[in-house]
Amino acid sequence: EAVRWYRPAANQGLAEAQYNLGACYRNGTGVNQDNAEAVRLYRLAVDQGFAFAQNSLGGCYQHGRGVNQD
Numbered sequence: 001e002a003v004r005w006y007r008p009a010a011n012q013g014l015a016e017a018q019y020n021l022g023a024c025y026r027n028g029t030g031v032n033q034d035n036a037e038a039v040r041l042y043r044l045a046v047d048q049g050f051a052f053a054q055n056s057l058g059g060c061y062q063h064g065r066g067v068n069q070d
Contacts, residue, residue: 002030003024015045018044019042019045022056026060034066038056
């Protein structure tokens with residue numbers, strides 16, 4: 001159910017919702033797991049300076065989830 005609320009807020013540019021929806025995709029909570037979509041959403045939030053998204057995006061790069069490991 002959370003995804004139902006996060007998606008419209010994320011589409012409106014709310015960084016916290018972009019981060020939370022990204023976490024749903026990364027973990028497969030309420031949606032099919034999709035690391036590439038998680039990374040896309042994290043990047044949107046990072047572009048707005050959302051620190052939790054910066055940390056999560058770094059973890060994606062560290063572990064090669066949705067991106068090439070770096």
